[in-house]
Amino acid sequence: MPQNPPPPRIHVLSKPSGATCNLACSYCFFLDKELLYPNSKFRMTDEVLENYIRQLIESHRSSEVTVAWQGGEPTLMGVDFYRKAIEYQEKYRKPGMTFENTMQTNGTLLDDEWCEFLKENNYLIGISIDGPQHLHDAHRVDKGSQGTFDNVMRGLRLLQKHEVEYNLLVTVNGLNADYPREIYRFMRDELGTKWIQFIPIVERVNPDGFNVYQLGNTVTERSVRPEQFGRFLIQVFDEWIRDDVGEMFVQTFEAAARNWMGLGSSGMCVFEETCGLGLAIEHNGDLYSCDHFVEPDYLLGNIKDEHMLEMVVSDEQTKFGQDKRDSLPQYCLDCDVRFACHGECPKNRFIETPSGDPGLNYLCAGYKGFFHRINEPFKILTMLMRSGRPASDVMAIVADREAHFTEAFAKAKPDEQCPCGSQMRYKDCHGWQRPKRRRKRRRAVASLARPPVRVS
Ligand code: SF4
Numbered sequence: 144m145p146q147n148p149p150p151p152r153i154h155v156l157s158k159p160s161g162a163t164c165n166l167a168c169s170y171c172f173f174l175d176k177e178l179l180y181p182n183s184k185f186r187m188t189d190e191v192l193e194n195y196i197r198q199l200i201e202s203h204r205s206s207e208v209t210v211a212w213q214g215g216e217p218t219l220m221g222v223d224f225y226r227k228a229i230e231y232q233e234k235y236r237k238p239g240m241t242f243e244n245t246m247q248t249n250g251t252l253l254d255d256e257w258c259e260f261l262k263e264n265n266y267l268i269g270i271s272i273d274g275p276q277h278l279h280d281a282h283r284v285d286k287g288s289q290g291t292f293d294n295v296m297r298g299l300r301l302l303q304k305h306e307v308e309y310n311l312l313v314t315v316n317g318l319n320a321d322y323p324r325e326i327y328r329f330m331r332d333e334l335g336t337k338w339i340q341f342i343p344i345v346e347r348v349n350p351d352g353f354n355v356y357q358l359g360n361t362v363t364e365r366s367v368r369p370e371q372f373g374r375f376l377i378q379v380f381d382e383w384i385r386d387d388v389g390e391m392f393v394q395t396f397e398a399a400a401r402n403w404m405g406l407g408s409s410g411m412c413v414f415e416e417t418c419g420l421g422l423a424i425e426h427n428g429d430l431y432s433c434d435h436f437v438e439p440d441y442l443l444g445n446i447k448d449e450h451m452l453e454m455v456v457s458d459e460q461t462k463f464g465q466d467k468r469d470s471l472p473q474y475c476l477d478c479d480v481r482f483a484c485h486g487e488c489p490k491n492r493f494i495e496t497p498s499g500d501p502g503l504n505y506l507c508a509g510y511k512g513f514f515h516r517i518n519e520p521f522k523i524l525t526m527l528m529r530s531g532r533p534a535s536d537v538m539a540i541v542a543d544r545e546a547h548f549t550e551a552f553a554k555a556k557p558d559e560q561c562p563c564g565s566q567m568r569y570k571d572c573h574g575w576q577r578p579k580r581r582r583k584r585r586r587a588v589a590s591l592a593r594p595p596v597r598v599s
Pocket residue numbers: 412413414418419420421433434435467487488489490599
């Protein structure tokens with residue numbers, strides 16, 4: 144019998160085609176996971192699928208169940224696999240239970256048949272796109288090393304044609320992190336989305352050369368640098384807080400706002416005090432602690448041998464989730480923005496604190512800068528919300544208060560702290576310059592109101 148109380152709901156990322164993908168994005172951490180299953184065909188069987196859907200439903204005390212598909216590339220399974228999944232949801236549905244089906248895809252294999260199915264079953268689709276073509280094609284390539292932008296756009300336009308709900312996921316890497324405004328405006332104005340997720344690429348240099356295990360304390364060139372990531376978030380935030388509050392939804396900002404308002408949950412596991420309720424299931428029914436820990440040490444078991452709920456509430460998984468809080472170094476415990484950061488994801492905690500303690504998050508400097516920058520505006524936002532005023536009122540107030548930055552920026556020295564309050568160096572924050580490009584701004588109408596597809 145389970146020793147720990149069952150949670151109302153869980154989130155399981157399912158990988159029906161394992162790590163296989165039709166693309167070969169240069170930073171993909173999952174492609175090497177194929178090595179975990181030598182000689183596998185990487186296709187979830189009908190037996191595993193039915194067992195999975197049944198156990199997922201049985202693991203819920205809540206009437207809302209998210210069925211999340213990811214990869215590798217989940218569309219490699221073909222539409223009929225997902226038709227079966229819907230059938231099994233109906234077969235095992237409890238009275239009053241509703242399902243939200245989500246899928247994170249590169250979008251390149253979508254066609255009219257796919258989109259009709261997705262629309263009919265009210266899927267929420269997350270499309271991975273890294274910005275305009277010159278940024279997207281730098282890393283998101285096919286197996287012949289050709290850029291995939293045109294194919295992704297074709298899939299995206301099909302989703303729009305069939306009015307399938309979608310949001311966009313941008314991986315922030317060492318290249319595109321220098322183009323925050325260009326990416327944000329492209330997503331908003333050219334692609335017409337309202338929901339954006341930014342996921343930092345932190346790719347460790349594993350001494351054995353493969354990414355099956357997360358080892359090593361250096362990162363690849365493709366990885367985003369901490370200050371670079373902080374600056375990216377700050378520059379997008381500066382545009383959002385002046386123009387787009389209530390119109391555009393950036394997952395990181397939404398999560399931070401919830402933490403500033405003290406709502407109890409940010410909605411993003413990385414910014415929670417503890418985790419452990421976001422698991423990953425492989426094509427053969429192997430259940431892992433998390434999508435970012437699909438490694439032998441974090442294999443909880445297989446659903447054909449043990450019920451999913453027993454593994455979720457096991458001491459092993461409970462400890463995994465609580466370690467996120469219990470393993471924080473003193474530097475984080477003393478941090479003034481810990482309430483918003485909570486040390487982010489344990490997978491990124493591989494550097495030392497200034498006093499030499501292990502376990503500091505690689506992205507710390509960036510997150511600290513970002514959270515300091517948003518502190519004032521989000522205090523104002525919180526006051527507005529508590530007094531029943533619309534969040535969008537913050538834009539005029541912030542614009543008024545921040546007018547003095549213009550003068551302060553003009554006087555700032557490159558190595559001094561940025562006047563914006565981030566505590567980053569001016570030259571790494573608002574003093575950073577990139578050659579200007581000509582842009583045209585076309586505002587598109589977007590219709591999405593559902594939160595983003597969760598990817599981790
Ligand atoms: S992504 Fe990181 S924070 Fe989220 S559940 Fe996994 S280990 Fe925990």
